[in-house]
Amino acid sequence: MNTTTLCPLGAESAKASVRFFLGVDGGGTGTRVRLSDLSGRILGQGEAGPSALGQGAEQAWAHIVLAARQAQALAGVEALDWSHCAIGLGLSGASVPAQVEAFLALQPGFALLALDGDGFTTVLGAHGGRPGAVVAAGTGTVGEVLRRDGSRACISGWGWICGDEGSGAWLGLKAMRHAHQAQDGRVPVGPLARAVFAVVGAEREPILAWCAQAGQHAYASLARLVFDHAEGDNIDPVAVGFVQEAVAELERLALALDPAAELPLALCGSIALRLAPNFSGTMAGRCVSPQGDSADGALHLIRSVLQRLGN
Known part of the structure; x- marks a missing residue:
């Protein structure tokens, strides 16, 4: 699939409000979320249960949020506001339009969201975006x-x-x-x-x-x-x-x-x-x-989307 990008705040507002990046690797077994600052420095990582879209949008978001909160806690970041976060997601099942639609309908307020399949974010992570x-x-x-x-x-x-x-x-x-x-x-x-x-x-x-x-x-x-x-x-x-x-x-x-x-x-x-x-x-x-994993690729994905918004 091509990347699905969602800017609920509008492109300019999203670009201005973002303070943190979240990179998500979600499959049929588990979910990993990596938190970074705008410079790309990794602050923390969290893990939770599966977030494959074929297993349901509600479950996917529940586990993504749980893992994100774990990453926040490890990073020592207090009161992480989703409206200040740009999230890149590499999820199993992202090639099925109905599953993507159901998932995006429940997004909890991230300033910027970029979604693709976990296979593609794995490519981005493994080869540093090349x-x-x-x-x-x-x-x-x-x-x-x-x-x-x-x-x-x-x-x-x-x-x-x-x-x-x-x-x-x-x-x-x-x-x-x-x-x-x-x-x-x-x-x-x-x-x-x-x-x-x-x-x-x-x-x-x-x-x-x-x-x-x-x-x-x-x-x-x-x-x-x-x-x-x-x-x-x-x-x-x-x-x-x-x-x-x-x-x-x-x-x-x-x-x-x-x-x-x-x-x-x-x-x-x-x-x-x-x-x-x-x-x-x-x-x-x-x-x-591999230079990195799917969560790294998801971070690369969302950073590239934010960069395009700035051009």
Whole structure:
């Protein structure tokens, strides 16, 4: 998506009133908010629960505000007034117009707001606002690229139910499907299936009950079982195969983002970093260490918007 910018006070009033920047990284698992002054000095950071827009606008704002208040407390800033704050947000689900509309309708009075997807703010943070590509795989998966001509693209990020290949939720779903087959007797009961049974139950009814209430985060929590049994003493070839599939999916994603392999590539997210040692030599050679994270990118986003208002 293109950045959504909201200036409820009007551009000139917003520019004059801003004293602090807030950078928000919000996904399906948690929210991080970083507070900085106008010079860019980081004052504090707070954390709270998920703020993915697909989980509801009210929840998103509740967790963003909670994390912002934590950052304020750590910074020792008293009575932080939202009307003196410019907030940049990189949120999962920001590509769905209806979700964005519902979210903006509840904004609690920030002087200036800039919203984009968390994948794009990850690109901005990883490459300091300069061209580059990012493969981000954690609870979900998304690939983003900012090209040298200023154009951008987003690949994957279709959601955990029917996409997000190579993510934690994707690995968890594969583990659960394998456990279903093992419980049925369609495949042997191996270490990975037994590990899933230890979490959700080994009989049909508790398994069905767990699946009926499980969401993205719950399935992503099963990814650790795949990694636990892809190496070490209790190895399971099924888990090894799932890890290899995840690596292949992320490599395909990176190639689609930058077919000419001319841009720096950063890997972000717990799953991508866990899989990185298994990447091919060619792909590993393209990777650079991120300069910053999605919250840094959200700060870059809102600073650039304020700067444009001044031109």
